[in-house]
Amino acid sequence: MIILCVDMDAYFASVEQQANPGLRGKPVAVIGSGARTVITTRSYEARRYGVKTGMNIYEAKKLCPQLILVVGDNTKYTYTCQELTKVYRRFTPDMETYSIDEAFLDITTTHHLFGGPEAIGRAIKEEVTGRFGISCTIGIAPNILMAKLASDLAKPDGLQWIRPEERASVLEDLPVQELWGIGSKLADKLALMGIRTCGELGRTPVSLLRSRFGIIGEHLKAMGMGLCQRPVAAAEEDPKSIGHSITLPRNICEQEEIERQLLQLSEMVGKRARKGGFAGRKVSLTIRYPDFETFIKQATLHDYTNHTHEIYRTALSILADIKLKASLRLIGVCLSDLVSGYSQMPLFGEREKETALLSAVDAINDRFGDFKITWASYLEQEKGQRVISPAWRPSGVRNVKIR
Amino acid sequence: MRIGEAISVIASFGQPYRLRPLRFKWSGQLMDVKEITYAWETRDGQAKIYRFSVSSGDSLYELSFNADTLLWRLENLDAS
Numbered sequence: 001m002i003i004l005c006v007d008m009d010a011y012f013a014s015v016e017q018q019a020n021p022g023l024r025g026k027p028v029a030v031i032g033s034g035a036r037t038v039i040t041t042r043s044y045e046a047r048r049y050g051v052k053t054g055m056n057i058y059e060a061k062k063l064c065p066q067l068i069l070v071v072g073d074n075t076k077y078t079y080t081c082q083e084l085t086k087v088y089r090r091f092t093p094d095m096e097t098y099s100i101d102e103a104f105l106d107i108t109t110t111h112h113l114f115g116g117p118e119a120i121g122r123a124i125k126e127e128v129t130g131r132f133g134i135s136c137t138i139g140i141a142p143n144i145l146m147a148k149l150a151s152d153l154a155k156p157d158g159l160q161w162i163r164p165e166e167r168a169s170v171l172e173d174l175p176v177q178e179l180w181g182i183g184s185k186l187a188d189k190l191a192l193m194g195i196r197t198c199g200e201l202g203r204t205p206v207s208l209l210r211s212r213f214g215i216i217g218e219h220l221k222a223m224g225m226g227l228c229q230r231p232v233a234a235a236e237e238d239p240k241s242i243g244h245s246i247t248l249p250r251n252i253c254e255q256e257e258i259e260r261q262l263l264q265l266s267e268m269v270g271k272r273a274r275k276g277g278f279a280g281r282k283v284s285l286t287i288r289y290p291d292f293e294t295f296i297k298q299a300t301l302h303d304y305t306n307h308t309h310e311i312y313r314t315a316l317s318i319l320a321d322i323k324l325k326a327s328l329r330l331i332g333v334c335l336s337d338l339v340s341g342y343s344q345m346p347l348f349g350e351r352e353k354e355t356a357l358l359s360a361v362d363a364i365n366d367r368f369g370d371f372k373i374t375w376a377s378y379l380e381q382e383k384g385q386r387v388i389s390p391a392w393r394p395s396g397v398r399n400v401k402i403r
Numbered sequence: 404m405r406i407g408e409a410i411s412v413i414a415s416f417g418q419p420y421r422l423r424p425l426r427f428k429w430s431g432q433l434m435d436v437k438e439i440t441y442a443w444e445t446r447d448g449q450a451k452i453y454r455f456s457v458s459s460g461d462s463l464y465e466l467s468f469n470a471d472t473l474l475w476r477l478e479n480l481d482a483s
Contacts, residue, residue, distance in 0.1 A: 015441070018440060018441055019440050019441035019456040019463075020440065020456070020463055020481065021438075021440060021458060021463075022463070022481075075443060075445045075454070076441065076443045076454075079443040079444055079445065080443065132441075133440075133441075365448070366448060366449070367448045367449050368447075368448040368449075369446075369447040369448035369450070370448075372448070
């Protein structure tokens with residue numbers, strides 16, 4: 001098997017540096033437009049000062065006073081990702097957009113048509129740079145795990161091919177946390193067992209790993225040996241849930257304001273479910289307090305739904321059962337226990353009317369733009385999704401339109 | 404800086420950009436597009452909006468062309 005991983009270099013920051021020549025070669029951090037934003041990504045120039053993703057602006061500016069903050073324009077990033085997907089599909093139909101800036105291509109059966117894996121890698125790099133003025137790193141290997149590692153090792157603007165026979169030598173002295181899927185907490189637990197490198201992990205008896213980590217013990221040993229069975233997921237699986245959340249510009253405690261936010265979130269969830277032909281039977285409400293304490297409460301409906309008001313009423317009933325201990329920093333609504341291809345015949349007049357109404361509203365908004373017809377109660381507030389979730393995809397039900 | 408004003412534009416159709424703004428008039432002044440630094444597309448309902456980040460040499464502008472209404476707009480200005 002030959003897998004190619006394309007990983008864009010400092011994606012959002014590179015796009016902004018390309019769009020604005022005045023930012024090129026300078027430390028740049030892309031931030032959100034909200035009042036409580038953090039660093040979304042940063043240019044390589046900013047990384048040299050220790051600026052990291054997730055830092056707040058104060059921390060970042062302390063490390064790099066000359067840091068230029070740019071409010072990200074998500075429409076540029078989602079469009080570029082969609083166009084890149086078309087480029088990748090020229091080389092193989094077995095392509096998985098793993099995130100907005102990473103993709104895996106299974107080129108096992110197609111690479112000979114294009115002059116081999118490295119030729120494909122070079123062609124993609126040329127297209128990315130020629131068309132968008134940004135760079136990417138390509139990793140090529142016998143599986144996804146090693147392809148991702150190859151791209152991580154070659155960053156930025158590199159191309160590395162780890163052939164099957166090179167696997168052991170690459171992994172022997174590599175710290176375990178360099179592997180995709182092993183974070184610092186897991187690495188600490190492995191270190192307590194005396195396992196620090198991938199070579200050591202691969203030689204550890206599976207019984208020992210299983211007794212310490214349970215079912216993932218075998219998986220960890222395989223990772224240490226550079227083995228991975230996960231195929232490139234070319235076909236997108238149906239979602240298990242459809243949800244939206246919002247970090248509020250200010251903490252809120254007013255019932256009317258909370259209800260307004262819930263209605264908008266319910267509409268976004270319902271609209272996406274209707275568009276994808278999904279309906280769900282469980283509605284969950286997520287709330288986060290200013291101290292970041294977060295909890296989720298769920299209710300189960302008698303029947304499947306994708307109606308905005310049924311989702312909203314359920315979320316409200318969940319809220320009514322909660323004694324809020326403080327104002328809210330974040331609210332989320334999620335629809336789960338989904339079925340696809342949902343088209344239940346409405347039995348009662350009111351429900352039939354509501355289905356027809358929602359269908360008409362969706363059709364008008366699809367034609368003239370989101371929220372052109374909307375609920376009067378949130379006419380004045382900012383509408384729509386502003387943050388690209390990790391689950392965002394260039395097509396399908398996970399293709400959420402981002403402002 | 405957000406502008407959001409309708410403008411007049413001289414543009415060409417061809418390659419590498421299917422649509423390429425060459426010159427535009429804003430506040431009575433003619434601006435030559437020296438470089439298209441980024442081009443992308445969005446949708447407003449079914450209308451396709453072509454967006455361009457363009458440099459006049461001194462300043463950076465964001466222009467948009469609505470393929471439904473055939474209107475050009477100056478969306479943003481980033482004066483250096």
